[in-house]
Amino acid sequence: MLYFSVPLGKLVRRVSRLRGGGSALPGLVVEKVDPGFMQRTLSTLPLGVAVVSGTNGKTTTTKMVVELLESQGLKVFTNRTGSNFTRGVAAALLGDVDWRGRLDADIAVLELDEAHAVHFVNRVPPRYSLLLNVLRDQLDRFGEIDKTAQLLQHIASKTTGTVVLNREDPRVARIADTLDGPEVRYFGLDDSLLSTFPNDDDLRAGPGSPAPALPAKPHADVVLRRVGTDDADFEYDGATVTTGMKLRGVYNIFNAAAALVLARCIAGNGAAPTDHGGLLKALSEVAPAFGRGESLVVDGLPLDLVLVKNPSGFRLGLKSFPAGGYATMVAINDNYADGRDMSWLWDVEFDSLREGGVDQLSGSRAYDMALRLQYDEVAIGAVNPEIAPALAAFIQGAKDKPKRIFCTYTAMLAIRRELSKITTVEVVS
Amino acid sequence: MSPASEESKGTIRVLQLYPRDMNIYGDWGNALVLQQRLRWHGYTPELLEYNVGDDFPADVDLIVGGGGQDSGQLVIQDDLLSRESTLKELAEGGTPMLLICGLYQLFGRFFKTRTGSVIPGIGVLDVETHGTDERLIGNVTVSSPEFGDILGYENHSGQTTLGPGVQPLGTTSKGTGNNSSDGKEGARYRNIVASYLHGSLLPKNPAIADFLIRTAVERKYGSFTAGTPDDRYAVMAREHAARRPR
Ligand SMILES: [Zn+2]
Numbered sequence: 001m002l003y004f005s006v007p008l009g010k011l012v013r014r015v016s017r018l019r020g021g022g023s024a025l026p027g028l029v030v031e032k033v034d035p036g037f038m039q040r041t042l043s044t045l046p047l048g049v050a051v052v053s054g055t056n057g058k059t060t061t062t063k064m065v066v067e068l069l070e071s072q073g074l075k076v077f078t079n080r081t082g083s084n085f086t087r088g089v090a091a092a093l094l095g096d097v098d099w100r101g102r103l104d105a106d107i108a109v110l111e112l113d114e115a116h117a118v119h120f121v122n123r124v125p126p127r128y129s130l131l132l133n134v135l136r137d138q139l140d141r142f143g144e145i146d147k148t149a150q151l152l153q154h155i156a157s158k159t160t161g162t163v164v165l166n167r168e169d170p171r172v173a174r175i176a177d178t179l180d181g182p183e184v185r186y187f188g189l190d191d192s193l194l195s196t197f198p199n200d201d202d203l204r205a206g207p208g209s210p211a212p213a214l215p216a217k218p219h220a221d222v223v224l225r226r227v228g229t230d231d232a233d234f235e236y237d238g239a240t241v242t243t244g245m246k247l248r249g250v251y252n253i254f255n256a257a258a259a260l261v262l263a264r265c266i267a268g269n270g271a272a273p274t275d276h277g278g279l280l281k282a283l284s285e286v287a288p289a290f291g292r293g294e295s296l297v298v299d300g301l302p303l304d305l306v307l308v309k310n311p312s313g314f315r316l317g318l319k320s321f322p323a324g325g326y327a328t329m330v331a332i333n334d335n336y337a338d339g340r341d342m343s344w345l346w347d348v349e350f351d352s353l354r355e356g357g358v359d360q361l362s363g364s365r366a367y368d369m370a371l372r373l374q375y376d377e378v379a380i381g382a383v384n385p386e387i388a389p390a391l392a393a394f395i396q397g398a399k400d401k402p403k404r405i406f407c408t409y410t411a412m413l414a415i416r417r418e419l420s421k422i423t424t425v426e427v428v429s
Numbered sequence: 430m431s432p433a434s435e436e437s438k439g440t441i442r443v444l445q446l447y448p449r450d451m452n453i454y455g456d457w458g459n460a461l462v463l464q465q466r467l468r469w470h471g472y473t474p475e476l477l478e479y480n481v482g483d484d485f486p487a488d489v490d491l492i493v494g495g496g497g498q499d500s501g502q503l504v505i506q507d508d509l510l511s512r513e514s515t516l517k518e519l520a521e522g523g524t525p526m527l528l529i530c531g532l533y534q535l536f537g538r539f540f541k542t543r544t545g546s547v548i549p550g551i552g553v554l555d556v557e558t559h560g561t562d563e564r565l566i567g568n569v570t571v572s573s574p575e576f577g578d579i580l581g582y583e584n585h586s587g588q589t590t591l592g593p594g595v596q597p598l599g600t601t602s603k604g605t606g607n608n609s610s611d612g613k614e615g616a617r618y619r620n621i622v623a624s625y626l627h628g629s630l631l632p633k634n635p636a637i638a639d640f641l642i643r644t645a646v647e648r649k650y651g652s653f654t655a656g657t658p659d660d661r662y663a664v665m666a667r668e669h670a671a672r673r674p675r
Contacts, residue, residue: 146498334673340568342583342670346458346629364673367666371632374662375458375465383662385669 002401020216041097047074047107049124053117053155054132054172055148056313060247062111064259064286069107071282072275074265077105085116107266110226114151121158129159130262132255135312140341145171147228149194153178164261167220168194176218182301185265187257188220193227196250196319221264224257234260242286248295248304249320251313256283296419298395303403303419307412309338313346317406318352329360331387331411332369338408342368348375357381359398360392363411387414398416435471439650441642442486445523446494449480450504451531454584456495458629459527462638463493468655470642481508485515489524492516496530496585496627506534506548509535513551514627520553525620525644527637529630532617533623534558534587554616554623555594558587567606567675571614576636579614579627580670589625598624603675620644633666 039396042049046328052062066076077096079089089110095102112120131152134145149171156163156174156175159182166172167186176184226233230251260279267274296303306321308314334340342365350373357379366385373380381397384390394403407415443459460476467474476485481504497505509516516536520526534540537556540548550558564586571579579599588608591597596605598615606614606625615624622637626628629636635658646653 146500221458340673341454341580341628343455343458343628346455346461346632365666365669367662367669368633370662371456371666374659375461375632383665 013068013304037101038086041093041101042108042124044103045077045105045107048127048161049108049110050128050130050262050266051110051112051121051126051155052088052130052132052232052262052272052316053112053114053152054130054166055114055135056133056310057251058111058113058132060252061104061111061130061255061259064256064283065130065262066203067282067286068259068263068279069109069266071278072263074107074267075105077103079110085113086120087331100284101123112155114148117155117171118406122156125158125160126155126162127159128164128170128262128266129155129162130164131156131166131172131175132258133166133169133309133312149175156182162265164258164265166258167217167242173218176327185261186218186220187254187261188217188223189254189257190223190225193250196316220257220261222257222260229254232256236260236264241280243280246285246287247314249306251316251320259283267277272360298403298419299399301400301402303395303405305415306404307409307411308406309408311344314344314406318348318350321404323353323356325402326356327394327396327401328358329362329390329403329405330358330369331390331405331407332363332365332409333411333414334363334365335410339352339412345369345372346409348372350378353378360384360390360394362387363408366390387411388418391415391418437642438471438654439618440473440475441467441490441647441649442475442488442647443467443479443491443645444479444489445487446479446492446532447481447497447501447505447509448478448495450501451495451497453496453498454582454627454639455528456493456627459493459495459529461483462629462631462635463491463642466635466638466658468641471644471654472646474478481505483626485512485660489519490649491641491659492519492524492526494526494528494532495537496532500647502531502548506535509551510549516551518597520621522620523620523644523648525630525641525648526622527641528621528623530585530625531625533625534589536621536623537589538573539665540587554618554621555592556589556616557592558589560587562586562611563588565605565609565625566666568670568673569606569614570602570671571599571604571606571626572602573599573672575599576615576634576640578667578671579624579626579630579637580628580633580667581624581630582628583625585625589616594618596624601626616637633663633670635660636661 052058062078064097066078069076079092093103134149151173152172156179158341162183162185163179164185165175167188170389221236223235224232225235225240227250231242233240245253263279264274304321306317308317334342345368354377358373359381361380361383362385364385366383370380370383377410382393444461464474464476469552479485528536536553537550537558538552539550540558542560543562566584569581569583573579583604590608595616595618597613598617601612601614643653
């Protein structure tokens, strides 16, 4: 059995590629024929498995960790496909193993969706885990934030080596109290930047309702101290270093601190001593993962796509990308991948858009967004739920201005498709 | 924010119940809509908050309460019970209230969890809620004799049954509502509107917002003269929401 599963899986993979099929089928086949394939293959890696989980920023953070480790000369296996997790990993492994089932890599760095977390870590206990945050993203799929925190806790409890936690997210930081096996390390944020990260608990904790006092914060290996327009300061090992950043948005750069902690743990435990200059250089070159927000050039002027999918993400997007001088469009879809529940729009304050107004609204919930802006007294140019004409009108109407589009996931995919039709799209980061 | 030159027709004090612990799924939107629509009708809103351990404010004209995580409900439980007589008195006296999800449940007689433990409510509403393993999630349309079609989104695993002391808010034509068996959603009692629908409820259902406002104003000033809120976007958002899948 063992001997045939890999060649068979690789064959199915080749055939399904030829037929233009997805990545899940070969994974499914190998899982059926040889259920131990993934576990067995991953267990041969000398530095083990590292998983990245949390509600926001997994994809870009995983990409950062991979690029940081590669800068240290490590061979990294990662799951680049976004399909069904276990099958996707099995399928990606099939692509990377030789015909005898050997994987030529030092470590696997895997983005782990909360939905698949328990199943995966029960089968493959990770040596490292990085837990980013618990934000109101998956609420309508999982019911409750506390339940998501429990899923992350489960990942941590199955981790055999080091767990890296977000010191600033109380639900994540608290996981440390439940662990006695793994070593715990933290990434953190300067107090001056905390206000750009309101957590969901602080949403309405305005004047007159003081939030409970924070207990003393644990030491963080890497602290994000400052974010500039294209650089950032990180503090570690008692010194502050400045590095250029291609990533935009405070929340992405905060996750860079997370990636640094994990990469330093892994590289530090590995063969070679950590090359800090190499880490920072790699960090400065990381670009956002596909479909997670990007900067394009349209008609010679920048057009930023900012992915927004939950209240914290939208608030951060508004804070990270000030509206001044930009034409603004917002596109809100409520397809399954976006989340059907629109309540999150009411947990974002849009005052920052009041001065310049919003030029164009689109998406299946364009009118929910219009209603939301009306109650925050933000002027609205036009509303058209159809993305293609709305985008064309937006670009036409703001020819001489840099543009910014806040969009949900499926709206972003539609906008990219349309942009490539109506104009030459040059990706700058 | 509102033009200072226009003379206010009066002040309405709107109290948010437990905004620190019971505030999820856009509950803030309900408070914001009441505040803005009061302005648009020519009145001055005064927004108050009541959190665990606070003094209960006097002269409250309108009350709004939201949902929460299980953890939030545990935090407020004892405090809410300590306010039982105050809230009962306000409810019986006709103070308009909007209660969503978690506070809808806790204004009822009790919540019995899946494991059989009973969380007592304050019994303002003749309803009881039983925790289940089934989560009711999705878009909802309710037809109400009083407010027409009500549009919203539900996400709850507690199932509520109404006693003879309350009326349902309406009958669901899409979605589940109070429980998976009787097709009813929400509860009406005196001037209380209770519902599982968030989203927030009031922005897309201005008829309910205006009922709460009118009732509060009439009780305080004897009569209500409406302003002219611009509801174009609300009308369109309702049309589009009604066409979306469950
Ligand atoms: Zn709810």
